[in-house]
Amino acid sequence: MxxxxxxxxxxxxxxxxxxxxxxxxxxxxxxxxxxxxxxxxxxxxxxxxxxxxxxxxxxxxxxxxxxxxxxxxxxxxxxxxxxxxxxxxxxxxxxxxxxxxxxxxxxxxxxxxxxxxxxxxxxxxxxxxxxxxxxxxxxxxxxxxxxxxxxxxxxxxxxxxxxxxxxxxxxxxxxxxxxxxxxxxxxxxxxxxxxxxxxxxxxxxxxxxxxxxxxxxxxxxxxxxxxxxxxxxxxxxxxxxxxxxxxxxxxxxxxxxxxxxxxxxxxxxxxxxxxxxxxxxxxxxxxxATLKAALPELPRAKRQRFVKDFALTDYDAQRLTETKPLADFFEDVVKASKANAKLVANWILGTLMSAANDENLDAYATPISAERLGLLLTRIEDNTLSGKIAKTVFAKMWESELSADEIIEQEGLKQITDTSAIEAIIDDIIKANPAQVEQYRSGKDKIFGFFVGQVMKATKGQAAPAQVNQLLKAKLSTS
Amino acid sequence: MELQEVEQLAKLARLKIDQDHAEQLRTECSKIVALASQLASVDTEGVPAMAHPHEVSQPLRPDEVTESSCKDALMALAPAQEEGLFLVPKVIEEA
Structure with a gap:
């Protein structure tokens, strides 16, 4: 039964x-x-x-x-x-x-x-x-x-x-x-x-x-x-x-x-x-009537607005609206940043929240203010930083009061997006690894990762990953 | 009123009563209930229920802490105490 x-x-x-x-x-x-x-x-x-x-x-x-x-x-x-x-x-x-x-x-x-x-x-x-x-x-x-x-x-x-x-x-x-x-x-x-x-x-x-x-x-x-x-x-x-x-x-x-x-x-x-x-x-x-007029935006309305206005998933909107300070923080970061809202949501619910949890803090009350996070995410959006290097910058921001720009400047972490510079590096790598090139061209696609790794190694991880993939593919299939 | 009801009420009110007393209370309580029951004969059709006879509402006080600890004075009234707690015969509602 x-x-x-x-x-x-x-x-x-x-x-x-x-x-x-x-x-x-x-x-x-x-x-x-x-x-x-x-x-x-x-x-x-x-x-x-x-x-x-x-x-x-x-x-x-x-x-x-x-x-x-x-x-x-x-x-x-x-x-x-x-x-x-x-x-x-x-x-x-x-x-x-x-x-x-x-x-x-x-x-x-x-x-x-x-x-x-x-x-x-x-x-x-x-x-x-x-x-x-x-x-x-x-x-x-x-x-x-x-x-x-x-x-x-x-x-x-x-x-x-x-x-x-x-x-x-x-x-x-x-x-x-x-x-x-x-x-x-x-x-x-x-x-x-x-x-x-x-x-x-x-x-x-x-x-x-x-x-x-x-x-x-x-x-x-x-x-x-x-x-x-x-x-x-x-x-x-x-x-x-x-x-x-x-x-x-x-x-x-x-x-x-x-x-x-x-x-x-x-x-x-x-x-x-x-x-x-x-x-x-x-x-x-x-x-x-007075109390009704003074009611804040309620969680359900806020969740629906986040889905509609910021194109978030229901799940992300739900998590971001769990408390009002967190929802406010999210909106402050969106305002402070040129990054799209989805990236902001991912960073708050991912990197920021896990760092905050490690120190038993609320995500909206860490050393990383909305303005500081906003600038960091702007630098991802405008291709100054790869997502991976942004995490390094984030860690340094957590330990200091420096802005993302100050850290990028000090540490020379700016992403390499200059096509000719990346191409030159790729050419050197192709020249130095003829056996691997041969394998790739005979259909062993998996070796592609090796080339990406070599480029990243040569650029200390600062080459823009999407660009590296694109240029590598082109070079390996033509020359 | 049944004797059983008197005994139940006494139990809820934590009153210890013997058989003679229970019978006496049964008689007295029955009279009180009968007296109050007269109200039921009034036709109240269409009359809203009323909890208080006065057209006034509850006075309110501001949400402020106005009292400081009166623990010592209260403890002085308690037959048993320890570590700032009032001690009572063990009561436990546990699984």
Missing amino acids: SWQVVIGLEIHVQLNTQSKLFSGSSTRYGGEPNTQADWIDCALPGTLPKLNQAVIPKAIKFGLATNSRINQYCEFARKNYFYPDLPKGYQTSQLDKPIVEDGFIRFCVDDANEKKVRIERAHLEEDAGKSLHEDFHGMSGIDLNRAGTPLIEIVTAPDIRSAKEAVACLKTIHTLVRYLDISDANMQEGSFRCDVNVSVMPSDSDTFGTRCEIKNLNSFKFVEEAIAVETERQIDLLESGHTIAQETRLYSPERKETKAMRSKADAHDYRYFVCPDLLPIIVSDEEI
């Missing part, structure tokens, strides 16, 4: 505010434990929440960028459960009237074909603290620095049909929230994490199976792996005549398996009710 997997995502995105959702404590990552939790965060009696004004426009921007409806009247609700890292005994969240509802997002998976996934909702809520279970002689340690940090939880419809699609969807949202400047989306620091709902059904069915939720995945790789092993587990169970229990599971990257959490069956009885401590949020038409 063949099976179809059905996937929905719940993504927690930490909003990049200075202070918390309901208090003036810092949201900075990595502080000493419990130094960034105040009376409100710790739920001391008599405290009241004070809503941070920065979170509303950030949530609305996400809604506008995902073609969603903005609920102009929305309210907070209490989600009640007991856990030591939740000092209030409830999480302030949104239930019936989330700020963002009913949108969609489009993305590419493998090729240029777009997939559309509906966004059911995105609501504002606060994060919980952190529980640490090691080394406290049978006790758990609680750090409340993260308690009250503002999040939006984005919930997609179960429209995703493979682990690959899930990762592509997640990456698209990851890119989007950074373009919108609403989150740093740093996965190592937990600013962007994901729960995945997985079920399977027979391929010819359209009735969803029972789903399991895999919680707290914080890397794209783990999302892909967890979906794969969970899908396999569910299919095995069904094929051996068992049923799937709806439950929450955790993925272990070491063991490559998911396991049911030891939660109590009633953990999901949250007894939501509207938070009596908070009044409704009312969003005006003007505020939405």
Whole structure:
């Protein structure tokens, strides 16, 4: 029997505010434990929440960028459960009237074909603290620095049909929230994490199976792996005549398996009710219009423009638009250079990116500024440099502050493009190697490479390769 | 209201109650639910749901860090602590 997997995502995105959702404590990552939790965060009696004004426009921007409806009247609700890292005994969240509802997002998976996934909702809520279970002689340690940090939880419809699609969807949202400047989306620091709902059904069915939720995945790789092993587990169970229990599971990257959490069956009885401590949020038409007008060019539009205006492949355009600073850098280099955009893309995604990766830098923030790279690529375009020698110049630029022109001048690296000079060298080589010439003329084409090598050796690699090929062919076949 | 529901609520609220008390709470809670249920008899056809009776919206504050650490004062309230962490009986939700 063949099976179809059905996937929905719940993504927690930490909003990049200075202070918390309901208090003036810092949201900075990595502080000493419990130094960034105040009376409100710790739920001391008599405290009241004070809503941070920065979170509303950030949530609305996400809604506008995902073609969603903005609920102009929305309210907070209490989600009640007991856990030591939740000092209030409830999480302030949104239930019936989330700020963002009913949108969609489009993305590419493998090729240029777009997939559309509906966004059911995105609501504002606060994060919980952190529980640490090691080394406290049978006790758990609680750090409340993260308690009250503002999040939006984005919930997609179960429209995703493979682990690959899930990762592509997640990456698209990851890119989007950074373009919108609403989150740093740093996965190592937990600013962007994901729960995945997985079920399977027979391929010819359209009735969803029972789903399991895999919680707290914080890397794209783990999302892909967890979906794969969970899908396999569910299919095995069904094929051996068992049923799937709806439950929450955790993925272990070491063991490559998911396991049911030891939660109590009633953990999901949250007894939501509207938070009596908070009044409704009312969003005006003007505020939405202002935010809409100020939206940046979004990744999808930018990608399409790069393909259209710069004749890039979808793949290159996708990679160049992954972050806004990288896309801006690319456009700056194109502006600063006479080279064609394809060459610029190749250099940024190839030589520059690999040099940047070696030193753990972003490609747009290396010693090679857009202007410096632009000039180097101009020198390839105008035939001053071969691609190969340009890499030598690039390496020297990385180590110094010199421009490409200064290095070419100093090192005498200018490409030889003078036809008569190259011809003279070729003549000498033909004269010195009669046996090889004979072999070539009797049909041994492979020996051609030997002649190219000789010319390059004689010119220290500075002869223009295309020109060398052309002149060599002519000389070898005639004289 | 069933006794079972009272016991479930007590469990969710981490309240330890004995049988006699549960029966007493069942009676009292049933009365409260019945009282609130009277609202259901009002015809609300066409009336939008309302979370708050006032025509005001939530006041907002600027996104500024206004609080410095009050860790020492908070720690003084905690029955157990170590390395700056509040200590609680082990809770673990692991695979």
